[in-house]
Amino acid sequence: MLKAFYQSLFFTTRFYALMGGIAIFFVVTFFFPSLLIVAQLLTAALLLLVMVDIFFLYQAGKQPLQVQRDMASRFSNGDENNISLKLVNNYRFPVTVIVIEELPVQFQVRDFRKKVFLKSGEEKDMSYTLRPVERGEYQFGKTNAFVRSLLGLSQRHIAPVNETTIKVYPSFMQLRNYEFFSFNNRLQELGVHKKRVIGHSTEFDHIKEYSRGDDVRTLNWKATARRGTLMVNNYVEEKSQQVYCVIDKGRNMKMPFNGLSLLDYAINSSLVFSNIALQKGDKTGMVTLAAQQVEVLPASNKKTQMNLLLERLYAQETQWEESDYEKLSVSLRSMFSQRSLLILYTNFESMTGLQRQLPYLRRLAKYHLLLVVFFENTELKKVTKDDVHTVEGIYRQVIAQKFAYDKKQMVKELTRYGILSLLTPPEQLTLNVVNKYLELKARSLI
Template sequence: MKKFFQQYYNNLFLSDRLFAALGLCIVLFLLKFFFAWLGDIPEIATGAVFVLFFIDIFILYRNTQGIDAKRITSKRLSNGDENPIQIEIKNRYGFGVNARVIDEVPFQFQLRDKDFKLHLKSAEVKSIHYNLRPTKRGEYDFGFIRAYISSPLGLINRRYNFDGARILPVFPSFINLGQYELMAASRYLTEFGIKKIRKVGQSSEFDQIKNYVGGDDIRTINWKATARKGGLMVNTYTDEKSQNIYCVIDKSRVMRMPFEGLSLLDYAINATVALSKVAMLKEDKAGLITISENIGAVVPADRKASQLGSIMNVLYKEKTRYLESNLEALYSAVRSVVKQRGLLVFFTNFESLSALQRQLPYLKRIAKYHLLVVVFFENTELKELSTAPAKDVEGIYHKTIAEKFIYEKKLMVKELNKHGILAILTPPQKLTVNVINQYLALKAQQRI
């Protein structure tokens, strides 16, 4: 008996229909005091409700496992992307049932609306689809799948608890990597905002002779082949390969700023994964360095098959710190780790010109030995504030200050360029595309 109560009674819930029926019975008993002709009708109605109540219990509980449900997900979730989640539910009863399915999603999402209602015919299988968008890396703990089942009588609900408990890691964004892999060598890159740049130089590795087309460098004309063919022919050369491409990620407090749910650090991490993928597709070597008050993780550049997985496993655990970055330590690490000249893409953020000037001596020293690209972020809220019309004196003041900060960001770009350092000033949502554009442009110009 105790087992029955633990297994069945704890999962039995009375429905609104039952309370409505009992309320009607109570009304009939009250009316009987005024209308004697009702006779035994209240007692008969009450008895019928209880009979139907026990019949409902019997038909729902006679089948030990009347419902099956399971959650179908990938082995890991992609940070900042819409991840598909599927719940498959099957009716094993010999009659149709109404189901209310609640999925206990991880607390990080703060969602209470993953509540689905559906009708299942006998032996019918249905799927529930929805998406989750995580905004932080780490472990996400899914709970139970709870299904509340009612028969056609609808007087009670039987709850089924399916152990869907599962811990899924949230990795840096990887869902769109396939698009970059497919499009990196394609002329359709512009559909994703990625431009393909015509080469203006040449490498020393000969590829083939082809017909001249407008825009080809006339210095590459092959006069002997032209004489034989009777039309202009040019030599083409292959890209330089196996170059060192290092992404350097600043983990200091300047990267804590949020934008659309993700921190600037998360945007930098997602861009690093995408750039590393494209670089290895171009047969370059991808590496990683993280920096805060001390040197963090270092992944030496390589283009082996497991390199991207190694980079993602390191970035999965990275968090922002509260101190300022030590670029002197970064310079020492770059000199000791990166033995050959390569491309260093430094993801950071400068909110003032004075902050840049404090770090500029170290950036100039790094740029002596490597091609350095400094990536920092536009403050999109300030940009919106500067374009909005001012309604009063206070609004004019705020707009003026916003325009001052925006202008100072542009001065930072010029200051870096003046010292031979490339700079990318970008909104967070366009970071990945802009960084890949810059890499492809540098490859096309034979600068790496």
């Protein structure tokens, strides 16, 4: 009991400042002996006030201050996650509480400190947000509360046992945002373009008046003769098609942007895209490629597919080795008998890197509809637009322009062999992939 008392008792800066002032006053009494009695009285008064302060802090029992941390059971990677702290003052007098959280080491936050004033019996909620940039387990320590009375000479340390481990999953918050806007038919506010989808299957849907852009081959001449205006047949949009997100986990996906690696951007995008594809009636699956290892989650449109995707994406990590695209093309050729849409998330920084993998990409595109998604280096793009006034700056800008030009050449090179491509900034990846998918559906290429 006595050990716990000593471990929880701390003195404040105010106490040490007063002690230092009294010490200096004692030095002065060496030159003015008549002031010694005053110094002694001040010392006694300070010690008495400290004892009174300690008595009031510890007379309230075991739970003078209730501290409770509330947060979600899992965090969303790359998003702001809210954590709330609930404080309840059970003292009979107002107190000042200093809260110091033991945050996970991944955040590298060592100066978390919040100060709050509580009246007697008052309850207050404090909140803060954390943005994880890595998937995995995060260990939260204790919530340390230091309670001070109005005297402010000492403080009592209260630390409830609330250590917990939180798992950080791919960005399910982004997924919920898309689901919410999709449910309310407001995806245009997020930047998703509404595509005019006309199915080319043999299942008839309805007849409507001809409008510019309709396929003239679907003209219904009998309906046209009856109505006296051009009428066209519409058919049901193709559904239950296989769509796979192929994620490259090689070293080229380790490059960071705004704290997240390219792999994390690809994972967050594939999660949102898969949910939209399921809503469109297609079957979604996932393929991961690392060195010579190819893992496949078969495409399905079951309700449990999103949970399977989330759990599979949670554990993915980049590798230092370069991915084997030959292994990928051979594996997918043997596993997939049905023509599918393959969205390959990868990155090429030079034409040489693309040329090395181009034969295998062409082989994939021969049997499937292949969309190669790679990333625009936004930092280099900023350099190309900077005003430079030195020779070194000119050299840097020319090199940056060369890299940016190579990216555009890669798009042309892929197009030359009939391979679809998407060059996008990392922060706009999800939006651009969803728009591209809707475009392919509208053109009935899948």
